[in-house]
Amino acid sequence: MATPSPSPVHPVPRRSAAPPAALDLLAKARGGLAEAARLPRPNERYATAHLAALRAAAAVLAARGRPEPVHPRRRPRIRSAWEVLPEIAPELTEWSALFASGAERRARAEAGIRDAATARDADDLVRAVGMFVRLVERMLALQPVANPLPQPRPERPHAG
Numbered sequence: 001m002a003t004p005s006p007s008p009v010h011p012v013p014r015r016s017a018a019p020p021a022a023l024d025l026l027a028k029a030r031g032g033l034a035e036a037a038r039l040p041r042p043n044e045r046y047a048t049a050h051l052a053a054l055r056a057a058a059a060v061l062a063a064r065g066r067p068e069p070v071h072p073r074r075r076p077r078i079r080s081a082w083e084v085l086p087e088i089a090p091e092l093t094e095w096s097a098l099f100a101s102g103a104e105r106r107a108r109a110e111a112g113i114r115d116a117a118t119a120r121d122a123d124d125l126v127r128a129v130g131m132f133v134r135l136v137e138r139m140l141a142l143q144p145v146a147n148p149l150p151q152p153r154p155e156r157p158h159a160g
Helices: 020-038 042-064 081-088 090-101 103-110 119-141
Strands: none
Touching (some): 020 119, 042 081, 042 103, 042 119, 081 090, 090 119
16 A cells, blocks of 8 residues: 655645625724723723724624615614624624623713723723634634635545
8 A cells, every 4th residue: 555645735824715894894803902901091991992892793794794684675774783793693692792781881981971881891891802802813714715725636546
């Protein structure tokens, strides 16, 4: 039995199949998260981290498309990304619920309402958004490449 010869093909990192708009939103999410981690005031840190999560969710929506309209003749009502995300990416339903529950606090924090977010609230959100952004990065990177490289066919054993 002949031993197979080494493959001349070198491993190449896979490119993301995500559209440029999704990758741009994801880059903005990463930047917003880094900014949030540096901000000293809890309200600003919370609001900036929440916005980073929203941008990461928007990246998923941009990559995976939009849900089908319920009724084609009716104009669809405007829904938040947190409402749409579970329809497009059911695996992110719990994350959607987490960030949707913080939307009101983010609005209060952005409005400058004193103590809308505590230091712990902000720190917890920064950590959660960090996990969410990493998860979205993996999701977008794992999408199949549009034109994958052809793979060699396995050799068939010769009869005889």
